[in-house]
Amino acid sequence: MKTFFSVNDAGDIQTLVDTALMYKQHPLLHKAGGKDKRLGLLFLNPSLRTRISTQIAAANLGMDAIVFNVDKDGWRLEFEDDVVMNGTTVEHIKDAAPVLGQYFDILAVRSFPGLLSKQDDYSEQIIHQFAKHSGIPVLSLESATRHPLQSLADIVTMEEVLRAGTVKHRPKVVLTWAPHVKPLPQCVANSFAEWVIAWQHADFVIAHPEGMELDPKFTKGATIEYNQDKAIADADFIYVKNWSSVEPYGKLLEAKHDWMLTPERLSVTRNAGIMHCLPVRRNVELSGALLDSANSLVTRQAGNRVWSAQSVLAKMLGL
Numbered sequence: 001m002k003t004f005f006s007v008n009d010a011g012d013i014q015t016l017v018d019t020a021l022m023y024k025q026h027p028l029l030h031k032a033g034g035k036d037k038r039l040g041l042l043f044l045n046p047s048l049r050t051r052i053s054t055q056i057a058a059a060n061l062g063m064d065a066i067v068f069n070v071d072k073d074g075w076r077l078e079f080e081d082d083v084v085m086n087g088t089t090v091e092h093i094k095d096a097a098p099v100l101g102q103y104f105d106i107l108a109v110r111s112f113p114g115l116l117s118k119q120d121d122y123s124e125q126i127i128h129q130f131a132k133h134s135g136i137p138v139l140s141l142e143s144a145t146r147h148p149l150q151s152l153a154d155i156v157t158m159e160e161v162l163r164a165g166t167v168k169h170r171p172k173v174v175l176t177w178a179p180h181v182k183p184l185p186q187c188v189a190n191s192f193a194e195w196v197i198a199w200q201h202a203d204f205v206i207a208h209p210e211g212m213e214l215d216p217k218f219t220k221g222a223t224i225e226y227n228q229d230k231a232i233a234d235a236d237f238i239y240v241k242n243w244s245s246v247e248p249y250g251k252l253l254e255a256k257h258d259w260m261l262t263p264e265r266l267s268v269t270r271n272a273g274i275m276h277c278l279p280v281r282r283n284v285e286l287s288g289a290l291l292d293s294a295n296s297l298v299t300r301q302a303g304n305r306v307w308s309a310q311s312v313l314a315k316m317l318g319l
């Protein structure tokens with residue numbers, strides 16, 4: 001595996017999931033597998049879970065992981081071709097990425113979208129340029145339009161619940177838009193949608209107010225519903241996430257506070273497990289009571305980030 005940017009790079013999802021759950025039982029099974037291999041973790045934006053879980057995953061495989069916060073400590077990078085660099089950018093990706101390719105065996109990059117131009121963000125220029133110019137395998141730690149390690153951990157979490165046997169039918173999974181105070185990327189929602197659809201183990205509904213449609217290339221095969229109560233009826237899993245509008249691009253929708261889920265709202269579900277990638281704004285996106293309830297799967301999801309990263313790194317190492 002040379003790149004891990006989307007579900008299209010995952011190969012057989014079930015194998016990745018099974019490997020992740022195997023590592024959860026046996027974290028150090030391949031402790032020697034990454035010996036003498038170095039992972040570069042580059043952050044152009046902040047992180048808690050992705051950074052730490054990927055470091056732990058690398059350590060479990062015996063890899064040496066080096067974190068570099070480009071946003072705080074690095075030179076400001078230029079990604080446009082043929083520009084006169086007389087502005088604020090100091091180093092071109094064409095010069096920086098090959099150097100990183102000398103230092104590392106695998107490069108992992110986090111870079112959020114600017115939310116100014118859909119064309120720019122959806123071209124995935126930044127992560128593609130790292131892949132093109134570094135000459136080594138590149139792993140996404142969340143890019144402009146997707147968050148594949150998060151989505152794999154989300155599938156792993158649902159599989160865990162399903163294997164425990166409490167859900168005996170084909171599950172209903174709902175991705176629901178939630179309110180927020182600022183415009184957020186569409187990455188987590190896009191990615192969750194494409195992974196659930198590719199997983200093929202659930203009936204999948206996406207609920208959002210009219211006007212908050214995701215790009216159809218991520219949602220083909222899902223049922224779209226504008227009524228949240230109707231959408232979550234009989235749900236087994238509800239994934240809660242805000243995203244900004246795709247058209248017009250990157251805008252905050254007017255306050256829709258009634259889209260914030262509370263424990264009472266779950267009465268129409270099949271005692272649904274509540275999912276969120278975190279960080280979450282309590283009592284804005286999701287009620288604190290629901291996050292603190294037995295229905296919440298959010299901590300388990302975040303814990304499973306380790307095993308999903310370890311599964312992907314192992315595949316990149318050819319283990």
Ligand code: CP
Binds near residue numbers: 051
């Ligand atoms: N879910 C997630 O990616 O969390 P971080 O932004 O803290 O890494």
